[in-house]
Amino acid sequence: xxxxxxxxxxxxxxxxxxxxxxxxxxxxxxxxxxxxxxxxxxxxxxxxxxxxxxxxxxxxxxxxxxxxxxxxxxxxxxxxxxxxxxxxxxxxxxxxxxxxxxxxxxxxxxxxxxxxxxxxxxxxxxxxxxxxxxxxxxxxxxxxxxxxxxxxxxxxxxxxxxxxxxxxxxxxxxxxxxxxxxxxxxxxxxxxxxxxxxxxxxxxxxxxxxxxxxxxxxxxxxxxxxxxxxxxxxxxxxxxxxxxxxxxxxxxxxxxxxxxxxxxxxxxxxxxxxxxxxxxxxxxxxxxxxxxxxxxxxxxxxxxxxxxxxxxxxxxxxxxxxxxxxxxxxxxxxxxxxxxxxxxxxxxxxxxxxxxxxxxxxxxxxxxxxxxxxxxxxxxxxxxxxxxxxxxxxxxxxxxxxxxxxxxxxxxxxxxxxxxxxxxxxxxxxxxxxxxxxxxxxxxxxxxxxxxxxxxxxxxxxx
Amino acid sequence: xxxxxxxxxxxxxxxxxxxxxxxxxxxxxxxxxxxxxxxxxxxxxxxxxxxxxxxxxxxxxxxxxxxxxxxxxxxxxxxxxxxxxxxxxxxxxxxxxxxxxxxxxxxxxxxxxxxxxxxxxxxxxxxxxxxxxxxxxxxxxxxxxxxxxxxxxxxxxxxxxxxxxxxxxxxxxxxxxxxxxxxxxxxxxxxxxxxxxxxxxxxxxxxxxxxxxxxxxxxxxxxxxxxxxxxxxxxxxxxxxxxxxxxxxxxxxxxxxxxxxxxxxxxxxxxxxxxxxxxxxxxxxxxxxxxxxxxxxxxxxxxxxxxxxxxxxxxxxxxxxxxxxxxxxxxxxxxxxxxxxxxxxxxxxxxxxxxxxxxxxxxxxxxxxxxxxxxxxxxxxxxxxxxxxxxxxxxxxxxxxxxxxxxxxxxxxxxxxxxxxxxxxxxxxxxxxxxxxxxxxxxxxxxxxxxxxxxxxxxxxxx
Numbered sequence: 001x002x003x004x005x006x007x008x009x010x011x012x013x014x015x016x017x018x019x020x021x022x023x024x025x026x027x028x029x030x031x032x033x034x035x036x037x038x039x040x041x042x043x044x045x046x047x048x049x050x051x052x053x054x055x056x057x058x059x060x061x062x063x064x065x066x067x068x069x070x071x072x073x074x075x076x077x078x079x080x081x082x083x084x085x086x087x088x089x090x091x092x093x094x095x096x097x098x099x100x101x102x103x104x105x106x107x108x109x110x111x112x113x114x115x116x117x118x119x120x121x122x123x124x125x126x127x128x129x130x131x132x133x134x135x136x137x138x139x140x141x142x143x144x145x146x147x148x149x150x151x152x153x154x155x156x157x158x159x160x161x162x163x164x165x166x167x168x169x170x171x172x173x174x175x176x177x178x179x180x181x182x183x184x185x186x187x188x189x190x191x192x193x194x195x196x197x198x199x200x201x202x203x204x205x206x207x208x209x210x211x212x213x214x215x216x217x218x219x220x221x222x223x224x225x226x227x228x229x230x231x232x233x234x235x236x237x238x239x240x241x242x243x244x245x246x247x248x249x250x251x252x253x254x255x256x257x258x259x260x261x262x263x264x265x266x267x268x269x270x271x272x273x274x275x276x277x278x279x280x281x282x283x284x285x286x287x288x289x290x291x292x293x294x295x296x297x298x299x300x301x302x303x304x305x306x307x308x309x310x311x312x313x314x315x316x317x318x319x320x321x322x323x324x325x326x327x328x329x330x331x332x333x334x335x336x337x338x339x340x341x342x343x344x345x346x347x348x349x350x351x352x353x354x355x356x357x358x359x360x361x362x363x364x365x366x367x368x369x370x371x372x373x374x375x376x377x378x379x380x381x382x383x384x385x386x387x388x389x390x391x392x393x394x395x396x397x398x399x400x401x402x403x404x405x406x407x408x409x410x411x412x413x414x415x416x417x418x419x420x421x422x423x424x425x426x427x428x429x430x431x432x433x434x435x436x437x438x439x440x441x442x443x444x445x446x447x448x449x450x451x452x453x454x455x456x457x458x459x460x461x462x463x
Numbered sequence: 464x465x466x467x468x469x470x471x472x473x474x475x476x477x478x479x480x481x482x483x484x485x486x487x488x489x490x491x492x493x494x495x496x497x498x499x500x501x502x503x504x505x506x507x508x509x510x511x512x513x514x515x516x517x518x519x520x521x522x523x524x525x526x527x528x529x530x531x532x533x534x535x536x537x538x539x540x541x542x543x544x545x546x547x548x549x550x551x552x553x554x555x556x557x558x559x560x561x562x563x564x565x566x567x568x569x570x571x572x573x574x575x576x577x578x579x580x581x582x583x584x585x586x587x588x589x590x591x592x593x594x595x596x597x598x599x600x601x602x603x604x605x606x607x608x609x610x611x612x613x614x615x616x617x618x619x620x621x622x623x624x625x626x627x628x629x630x631x632x633x634x635x636x637x638x639x640x641x642x643x644x645x646x647x648x649x650x651x652x653x654x655x656x657x658x659x660x661x662x663x664x665x666x667x668x669x670x671x672x673x674x675x676x677x678x679x680x681x682x683x684x685x686x687x688x689x690x691x692x693x694x695x696x697x698x699x700x701x702x703x704x705x706x707x708x709x710x711x712x713x714x715x716x717x718x719x720x721x722x723x724x725x726x727x728x729x730x731x732x733x734x735x736x737x738x739x740x741x742x743x744x745x746x747x748x749x750x751x752x753x754x755x756x757x758x759x760x761x762x763x764x765x766x767x768x769x770x771x772x773x774x775x776x777x778x779x780x781x782x783x784x785x786x787x788x789x790x791x792x793x794x795x796x797x798x799x800x801x802x803x804x805x806x807x808x809x810x811x812x813x814x815x816x817x818x819x820x821x822x823x824x825x826x827x828x829x830x831x832x833x834x835x836x837x838x839x840x841x842x843x844x845x846x847x848x849x850x851x852x853x854x855x856x857x858x859x860x861x862x863x864x865x866x867x868x869x870x871x872x873x874x875x876x877x878x879x880x881x882x883x884x885x886x887x888x889x890x891x892x893x894x895x896x897x898x899x900x901x902x903x904x905x906x907x908x909x910x911x912x913x914x915x916x917x918x919x920x921x922x923x924x925x926x
Binding site: 020021022023026099100104145146147158160161162163165166167169170172173211213237239240241242243244245247248277278279282304305306307308309310311312313314315316317318322323341343345347349351352380381382383384385386414415416417418436437438 | 483484485486489562563567608609610621623624625626628629630632633635636674676700702703704705706707708710711740741742745767768769770771772773774775776777778779780781785786804806808810812814815843844845846847848849877878879880881899900901
């Protein structure tokens with residue numbers, strides 16, 4: 001139970017500083033950026049009496065109050081003595097942000113082992129070292145030196161701090177956000193399993209994203225995945241899949257690298273989603289963050305652009321999925337909104353003249369249609385016939401809203417990243433956009449896979 | 464020789480109209496948007512005496528001058544009679560933009576066959592039908608109904624018009640541009656081979672991109688690819704790779720679909736690059752449009768973020784490539800710019816504190832280093848320590864400029880799409896940005912492949 005890391009009543013920043021070129025300053029400022037009426041903050045600095053008008057203590061032992069979390073940012077060589085103080089102070093948890101331990105050399109590794117042992121004996125849990133810290137956006141709490149994530153329903157545990165940083169940029173772009181974030185760095189104590197256990201119980205963590213480079217406690221980890229995935233989507237990305245990648249991850253080469261295939265099988269067996277690259281990772285977070293799970297695998301596609309639906313359809317077949325056949329009833333209903341040139345087949349190519357009305361009406365008909373479970377609306381923004389660039393997307397989202405958002409809707413706006421009005425509309429409406437046929441097809445694939453997993457779980461329960 | 468399609472001395476737009484809801488208006492406006500002192504434009508309209516102050520003729524036969532290119536936008540049912548007029552007028556080439564032929568039904572197919580035969584007998588070349596038109600950006604000539612592409616060194620032939628449209632959006636985002644564009648639609652006459660033959664001779668077409676759905680004249684096509692690829696990069700994307708995709712492409716199902724594997728082998732044998740998805744297609748255009756070809760395959764990597772270089776390295780090994788070892792001389796030179804925590808190995812992780820100076824100096828050292836052929840500079844924009852978001856990229860590009868841009872430089876700004884200042888700097892400097900480890904690794908892979916192909920060609924020549 002490491003809940004106090006995310007919901008601390010008191011925090012001590014050890015190594016706080018007024019120097020804006022130091023991480024001790026970045027963490028202090030990030031915490032102070034928002035008001036935390038229920039968290040007492042204490043700054044520990046050996047040089048300063050006060051920072052930003054806040055009194056500083058020269059040691060955590062001088063703080064006249066119990067401390068839940070100590071965040072350590074002092075140089076590596078004095079971390080051990082600071083840890084000794086924290087043990088005396090009986091803090092609940094420690095986050096060691098300082099780098100320069102096992103990732104650097106043997107000396108660092110030995111130092112790390114001593115710290116690990118000391119904290120274990122004292123019964124104090126430790127995150128890090130060599131990490132950026134944690135965030136609980138539900139409390140507006142950024143106890144890290146990276147940017148505050150946007151608020152959302154995704155919780156992320158990352159072994160790399162900078163990967164967290166990059167992911168926040170990507171999520172912000174997509175109008176997505178974070179509930180909790182933890183970077184466990186060298187993970188000498190608090191592990192993936194600990195954090196996952198917390199995320200699995202946390203109401204606001206609807207989707208869990210994991211970036212990992214090395215795995216400890218494999219069996220526990222896989223068991224935890226298997227358990228959580230029944231009620232929350234788990235999205236994983238593994239760095240250090242190959243020997244070069246592993247070498248880059250500065251860890252034990254060879255053995256783990258050569259085992260990526262085995263790891264892949266093991267993770268797939270749990271039902272968690274192992275992504276092969278960072279784009280798929282973000283696509284998966286987006287799909288599960290915004291879209292409902294479908295009831296089946298019947299896909300309906302509409303488009304104004306042959307090329308986009310052709311490329312989408314290719315990918316769908318490569319995933320061993322197929323497009324549904326339209327019923328005669330649906331064809332009849334759709335017909336009256338379409339020009340005679342349009343062939344009533346799936347994908348439905350409404351041709352470049354289709355505008356907001358067609359997109360609204362056809363998307364709505366497909367969403368209302370019992371024989372379809374997922375609707376994919378492809379658009380290449382037409383730069384002609386006085387069309388407004390966001391009208392198609394507007395029609396699509398309105399249809400989704402008007403049908404109660406019961407089915408997953410995949411708007412594919414092919415290479416439409418530069419249309420700010422569409423992006424803004426998506427953020428305002430909390431609706432997704434996929435920008436390539438591959439991204440859209442991947443979203444469809446993983447939503448259908450999750451639908452199957454849930455069905456299987458329900459069946460198992462009912463037996 | 465279809466040069467007159469791209470360099471016409473006179474154009475007749477048949478089906479010109481003042482109605483902004485018609486494609487005949489879009490094409491007319493697009494041509495008129497820029498001044499063409501060396502092109503005479505004639506508008507043919509049965510209803511109007513003038514459009515936008517330009518006199519209209521009721522038939523092309525009334526035009527008192529020879530016509531190089533007739534662009535047809537009248538309804539499908541009267542295309543044949545208009546074609547008859549064009550034949551009488553002895554135009555050199557015809558672009559049939561009108562849709563509603565073989566892609567619709569058997570009646571349309573028959574009509575198409577009659578038109579094909581008539582034009583063939585008259586010795587007139589035809590593009591289309593069912594296409595968006597052509598563009599020659601070197602002349603600022605947009606003879607299509609889609610947006611005018613940005614100017615650049617890429618020439619594209621696309622079977623799908625909307626794919627062209629989407630590609631322009633993507634290229635514009637990346638600061639890339641077009642020299643020539645042709646959409647051959649149902650390609651009843653002018654084929655991939657014809658257009659490729661022209662592009663291969665065209666000085667401004669430095670890179671050639673192809674989007675195709677069906678292939679005619681397979682042997683000629685592959686021979687043409689083999690011939691061109693020796694002196695220009697050829698980037699292909701195939702839509703309709705699977706039976707569903709092919710069905711979506713509304714063409715002969717089955718036989719072609721099941722042959723994608725064979726097609727792939729055939730294209731790979733020519734040395735042309737067949738991309739598996741639209742993202743790779745744009746990445747390839749970007750890499751070849753901006754970067755020089757490396758002299759070898761020795762890759763040097765620097766980073767401020769473990770995660771990004773780990774994911775990059777994984778992909779590099781998956782491509783059967785490897786990272787170079789740094790020489791002791793290089794290590795010595797680099798050392799003085801780095802903090803002691805930094806391990807002098809490839810990838811060089813300079814840690815989050817590295818700013819513009821480190822990026823400039825280390826990138827420059829690697830670019831100057833004889834034992835390295837390609838330099839990959841990974842960045843996760845640090846939101847801390849008062850760093851300026853574009854300083855790393857600035858340092859990287861300055862190093863590239865200061866070393867004469869002799870080697871390919873791959874800046875990986877991980878998920879940095881939202882940093883407008885970086886994107887603007889890239890456009891101003893005509894420097895590339897890659898946004899994911901996979902994109903960067905793909906660029907490295909294809910540059911190295913092309914280096915090998917050129918070496919092999921040189922060897923063959925010298926034998």
